[in-house]
Amino acid sequence: MPEPKDPSPGRVEFRTAPERYRHWRLAVDGPVAVLTMDVDEQGGIVPGYELKLNSYDLGVDIELYDAVQRLRFEHPEVKAVVITSGKDKVFCAGANIRMLAASPHGWKVNFCKFTNETRNGIEDATENSGQTYLAALNGTASGGGYELALACDHILLVDDRSSAVALPELPLLGVLPGTGGLTRVTDKRHVRRDLADYFATRPEGVGGGKAVRWRLVDEAVPRAAWQQTVAERAAELAARSARPANGTASGIELTPLPKSGTDTALAYRHVTATLDRGRGVAEITVKGPDDEAPAAMAGVHEQGAGFWTLAVTRELDDLILDLRTNEPELGTWVFRTRGSAERVLAHDRLLLGNADDWLANEIIHYLKRTLKRLDVTSRSILALIEPGSCFAGSMLELALAADRSYHLAGIFEDKDPDAGPAEITIGPANLGPLPMGNGLTRLQTRFLGDDKALAAADKSEGEPLTAEDAEQLGLVTFAPDDIDWDEEIRIAVEERASFSPDALTGLEANYRFPGPETLETKIFGRLTAWQNWIFSRPNAAGPDGALRRFGTGQRAAFDRKRV
């Protein structure tokens, strides 16, 4: 395993651990954890800017993501998490502006996507894990700093006549808040849209009683009562959690994830990826469990991070983040699986049958979040269902998440004449516990508006389906046979590489989310697309644009035409 190198010329690495944090402190005291943001100004992930005033870059957010994950797995006793600042008078100034101004468009977009996912993960912990987040704004929270607070369940703001919350992106930078701020202000906190409009044009923000009246924060607390109020609220939030009582459960350690890499491959224990730069393809193979599922959850607790479902999810999670960030020219991801479908289903059953076990619950939701990451990944996704694969239950979600799937009809006569035909199997994991961001399962999304087809698919649960059956049920896109297989896949991959990468990103962002919308899909679909557009316009990113001119003392020169 080579050491992570400088990320811009080298490779960005998402694996970290608390002992290596430069920007956050994690302190656990019984049921309450405190996550203190104390950004090291000199600790930017790439050179060229200082992270002043608790502003952040990707490196800061990688640590936050790690902390949020570890709290869920390593600290079953933690029921409330306080996010606060280690600086005087400032909570967080948001994403670093010089970093944004200096970054290529793709870096900005990918950075925003990851920060969005981490904030959605905070909301997921609050909603599904009994770990409720409390934002303790001991100073001004501006831009992404306020957006981080918006991801928390309860927001306390110190009432000292200077501290405020603000979304200054529009007046100062000519862009939008990039981490869900606009959507959460109206759709989550229900700030009235005209007040929200006014708020987003005030660089200095809103504090005190007005911030409470406008619903921007939940409480404005005098400094004298600050420590006590934060402690009280944290205790109240902790009290409503169903997580195990202190001392009754042991966390499992998220041990360092083994990963090796060359210029053309990445390998984990269960997941490997071949990086084919010529064809612009990452060929990803996910291996099913080596062993039978434990007889009961005790075995899972014992295996800890080695338990297959958790291990494979961590590997997939890291691979998605790595490829997104480090391999933007690999525009197509081809998924294969290998292994025993029955073992995959048995692992699923064990977890789903014990969803009241805190660890089973965590693993299921982590798998859910990781599959959601795939859904919002701007890469074309193909699934190849071949003999020896294990597209069943949780692993079938990979094929259902794909833009297209190809299921071999029969076997490869030359390569392996004795193989059984490729089969897929719907399991309970496909019928509810792993919803997409739109709130529907991938099967419901697939058969939107076609209840008959959905019912027929559901009814096949547990039956191994050959290509003919799967195609008939609409579960796979195409079912070529041995003779056509290579040619059809080759054409699909080559064709994808010949299309406009931008148009593919837009196509997939639309097609993957038919049907209902949620806070999440609005953030990734609507808000992100507007932000992408604005980020790529001369009024923001051009040499005279607001983003580039910020801090120079010169005002931006705008083309005033409304588009």
Add this chain to the structure above:
Amino acid sequence: MPEPKDPSPGRVEFRTAPERYRHWRLAVDGPVAVLTMDVDEQGGIVPGYELKLNSYDLGVDIELYDAVQRLRFEHPEVKAVVITSGKDKVFCAGANIRMLAASPHGWKVNFCKFTNETRNGIEDATENSGQTYLAALNGTASGGGYELALACDHILLVDDRSSAVALPELPLLGVLPGTGGLTRVTDKRHVRRDLADYFATRPEGVGGGKAVRWRLVDEAVPRAAWQQTVAERAAELAARSARPANGTASGIELTPLPKSGTDTALAYRHVTATLDRGRGVAEITVKGPDDEAPAAMAGVHEQGAGFWTLAVTRELDDLILDLRTNEPELGTWVFRTRGSAERVLAHDRLLLGNADDWLANEIIHYLKRTLKRLDVTSRSILALIEPGSCFAGSMLELALAADRSYHLAGIFEDKDPDAGPAEITIGPANLGPLPMGNGLTRLQTRFLGDDKALAAADKSEGEPLTAEDAEQLGLVTFAPDDIDWDEEIRIAVEERASFSPDALTGLEANYRFPGPETLETKIFGRLTAWQNWIFSRPNAAGPDGALRRFGTGQRAAFDRKRV
């Protein structure tokens, strides 16, 4: 390919009439109308391209919009509308590509917005007017041509081994279908997302039985049975309409709309606009009814296009389209009203109390569509509520559609010491019949998640509310008094003009549509934003981009990085 030029040396005019159509023929035969697209190749609205293969530009779509409107008002007897082509073997090739390649970004976006609104209007006629649209694709429908078909309730495709439906934008042009195609394919026609993906990568499209099986069209009909099948389906669709029987109702003529203009003003009978280019503001004043409302609907039928609500709606509609297209640098629209609130409410009551009258129904839905146009207009909207105004009922919607409203507390002591204070009044028009694209009323949208505030507002129905009451109820944004008024408005307007126009567009597109999403909001919010982004990227619009290279024989040169 020549450099993009200004497409409109003069002023684009949206007012037209069938006798002036160059591209469409409208034939009415009892309950069935036939709209035949037969585009004049030499009839482009700006020079520089030929409208081959029934491809269209803004001029073609202006005529379509006019026809759809006239069918509703002038032809109460028409219950089904067949859209077909006057060309051999081609239905419509979509938006003209050379026009798109040569147009500035803003022109393309505004053009797509208008075509989207016209297609939504077709669906509105089907849903709310008993005029059901049937697409009779007597040849290939490609890109925007297929998207026009998607707006119809039923799609017939001739089955002749060569005719197909297609969305070739992605493979040929490196952009997305710009008129709702992606959203309607999945969310309206419920094409499976992986098949939709495949379909959108085939420039040649899909025809015959496969197009039916994939739900892309409703029927594939052999040429021999074509005429008869089209006639039968049209008759069946007409039979389910609740519009008046043939001969029992007379349409009202949409007489030419009087409009005068100078370089600094536009004036209609009830609506005037001052164009202040220095401040980047259009000051719009809407006058209430000059006369009392007729005692019954008979009076409305008699007044026809002169009836106040219809007249003012037509004027607003034309003004919005004119300013959007011709005045992109007027980034802020300031709305005032003048007149009798009681008369506005009486006109509303007359229409809403007779919604089973076909004309009342048409006027209400037309007002609804016009207000929706305002919601998706990329201009900042302010409403100024001053003494002598009539922000009541339907006219109050203008203030509720605004990004911010200012309600004068008291009167202007110097200007008009004898005036009564400015008041607003909620009426039945605010409580249901004029929903936004998100399916909610503007009041429901305003008070999203705050049922108590919504109930309090509803309860005030009929009560004239002063600034203090209105602010208390959350119905206006700010309520400055005489002393602060001028300064506060001046600052709001100047500040708006100082911000990035792109960021404002994105901000407003997000804040105006909190809460639920519909086909319409997905098209305007999500799909449009992605399309805007793609249209502004070098991979599409750059000198080596797909849009600019189309037809040159050269392939586009793509930056392959996925963003």
